[in-house]
Amino acid sequence: MEAMRIVVSGMWLQDPDSLSSGNSKLLMVFVGMVAVALVVQAIALIAMALGAAKARKRGLEIVEELRTKVMPILDSSHGFIQDTAPKMKIITENFVETSHVIRTKAQEFDLTASDLNSKTRAQVARVDGMVTSVLNTTSDISETVQRGFKIPVREFSGLMNGLKAGLDVLVGRTKGSGGGRQNGRRDSDPGW
Secondary structure, rough: OHHHHHHHHHHHHHHOOOOOHHHHHHEEEEEEEEHHHHHHHHHHHHHHHHHHHHHHHHHHHHHHHHHHHHHHHHHHHHHHHHHHHHHHHHHHHHHHHHHHHHHHHHHHHHHHHHHHHHHHHHHHHHHHHHHHHHHHHHHHHHHHHHHHHHHHHHHHHHHHHHHHHHHHHHHHHOOOOOEEEEOOOEEOOOOO
């Protein structure tokens, strides 16, 4: 509307000789087109405003519907969280206490295992000492028994060899001096 006023006032201020009748008609057509465009624009703006109002109303309905459906869920969730919070706190405290008990028992078990290990090592060393002592004693007894038998057997063997040699000498003298012996040696045995 304002544009029409400007155009009309512009036409009044011009000289009447400057506008020809053809130009004047073109100007009127142009002003009419502008007026129609403004009316169409106003109608479109009103339609958009009505559409926006309907969309706003529908949006509010959807929000209200969501609120009616979500609020009970939120309320029950809030109640559930309030009910379970103390229980979860107790559970975590129990886990902490159980962790401390397990750690203490693990340390006790480690001490017991270490003590048992050291006692087992001591017993193994003791048994090893006993077995070594028994083996050494058995070896000493075996050597003593061997010496106890060897020496008398050697002495007896030496005595028997001496007697045999003495008997051989006596028997050799009684048989005669020419019995194949010269200077205490046999003729058949040059190594004697």
